[in-house]
Amino acid sequence: MAVSNVNGSTGTNASANSLGAASAEELSNRFLTMLTAQMRNQDPLNPLDNAELTSQLAQISSVTGISQLNTTMQWLGYSMGSLQATQAASLIGRKVMLSGDGLTLAEGKAEGGYVLSIPVESAELVVKNADGVEVARRKLDDVEAGVHAFAWDGKDGKGNTLPDGEYKFEVQVGQGTEVGAAPPLTVSQITSVRPSSGSTTVVDAKGNIVNLSDVYQVW
Template identity: 30%
Template sequence: MMTTVSNTSGSSYIDSLKGVNDGAKKEDSGALTQSDFFALLTQQLAFQDPTKPVENDQMIAQMTSFTMADGISSLNTNFKDFAASMNSNQALQASSLVGRNVRVNSDTLIFDGTNKSYGAIEVPGKTTSMKVSIYDASGALVKSDTVSNPDEGKFELAWDGTNEAGVKQTAGLYTMKIDATVDGKSQSLVTSSYVPVASVTLGTSTADMKLNLLGLGAKKMSDILEIAAG
């Protein structure tokens, strides 16, 4: 008489992987955990062909592969947590800039009708003279001044908001232009201005974060050349 043997233990194990346990269905993320791997490995060893057992190097390779995959998965999770923490710190630091002045490359001067407006120029070597000109929104010249033999490097200028006659101008946006004589040749110099930070726009990463500058619109954090003292 031939006897049929039912592999109940293997079936029970397969059912447990499917989340079936006495009729209760567990929530499954779809990914095998370390416990699942070792359970599978145990089943593999239990049902292997006794005449062709698994080689030790194959078993070690399987365990090493899973350990590496599990480590990479944990590293990715930790990195995401770290990135989220960095973004939060960046957002907190950026929010502290609201109301402060930052320097960006621009030829625009912001005049509030009362306080001085500040700009800056990087003066190249062998500069013998500079002519600083300020224009209103219509393009009319408001004021000009000449600086002889300026020192090489950063040169800061301050405009009190008056024209050539000493009359205070209205609040608004003005344009500065710097014409210089460098090594005997005429050229225009790149200007920058100090502008108040009105607000901060937060993005999904630090690269998306923007500072909204009064009169100049949104600028990236990488566009900021200098943060003025509060």
């Protein structure tokens, strides 16, 4: 659906380009008509000053250039929108990492991620249930700067398998004597694309509307 909507804007692009070209040509013709009349009716004893004529020519050149620039920018906007929609359509059915602390446990497996802006000395995954109670904790090996993914086997600290469902998590990091939390990333699957006048968004399996700029990783 997204592709057909985008392709359908081709006629609009052509109309916009034609309108912009017509406007620029109309401005030029109007100026030349006025300039010809002005020169024809000028006082022979006080002819049109060369500097004034040059100034008027520069003005019409600027106006025409701005009109053409606006047309070009409009065309680029349509082109970028089409490209963005095409990229979004390619995400359907694929997993992505987005900002969020949700962790979905299904068949004894859950996936998530986190972002480190700088290297740290330690990182630890802390999983909590719907009531906010900690149910699992384990060390993470990826401590370098960048986007990292992890998998959780759904087991608590005693090795017991927890029921499938929705959990929350955080990644606690340590650097020297400082302790903090890394931005969490939730994993979801893209189910559809939703084009709009401003930008193109995608919808994940939970019905959340996601901007393409919020996608950290795709696989």
